[in-house]
Amino acid sequence: MEFFENFKILQSIIILAVAFLLRFLITNSLRKIQIKFGFQRARILVTNKVVSFLIFATAIIVVAFLWGVDEKQLVLFISSFLTILGIAFFAQWSMLSNITAGLILFINYPVKIGDSITILEKDNDLTGQIKDIGVFFITLTTKDGQNVSIPNSLILQKMIKYK
Template sequence: MDSTQLKIIETAAVIIGFVLLLIVTAKLVDKTVNNSLVKKARGKIIKKAINLINLSVCFIIILIIWGVDQSELAVFVGSVVTVLGIAMFAQWSILSNITSSIIIFFNHPVKLDDTITILDKDYETEGRVSDIGVFFVILKTKEGEQITIPSNIFIQKMIKKKVDD
């Protein structure tokens, strides 16, 4: 077996592994969406972000298989990350909100339809969580008002959750 055939087999194995990883992560996100009463559209966004990361890793592995020098690859990846970092620096709050929404999605105890009180030293806010989006958490108060809280602020606040007995 010559080296080209070996590279083709290794590339096929990486692509098969990538497809299997896509299936596993999709099922994991779907299971999390179903268990946490989060909107399905939110799960789609999380899937896209995870798929983008997986695709990038798969692409880098394939480049290494086909003989791209690792030092050249590291310089290329470092340059791309630097340019993206500089380009997105002005948008740090958007990135912060997206990261916070991912944390809320997977790890926060507050779910849809929970009644919560956001404890703030100046102003307490009480309401029912009506939506958890990528950028905002939306509360509906007893008076029927809608309050939108940026995800990065929501994750920083102390929250009292009403527990049904």
């Protein structure tokens, strides 16, 4: 019996070591992406926190299963937690959509900080240089020096012309 407990401890240590190694590799990759594409440090830090949370949450769940936590109880706990989280996010739906849009803009969008874009509107186009791409807003500096903040979700809904 003692052999199996020692083996579980060794497996738990290996799982946590793999999680730390994976986090280290992803953190270094995010730094390289920041340098290559000119993303702001704050955006990389937010992405790093989300990825780290997901890695360690997965590692903890795997270790819990390894030590014999009942699957039904764990699923009940996780589903209850996600239900409460879902209700909280539903109350702040626009905030959640802006965060999601910010991640999409960060990962898969053809413009970066410093690029000039024009947001094509029906009545009034808006042209400016991207000053910041944050978690909730993109900040543009117009030709007359004004800073304009636009919600990330709105950027994904509008047609954009860029150079």
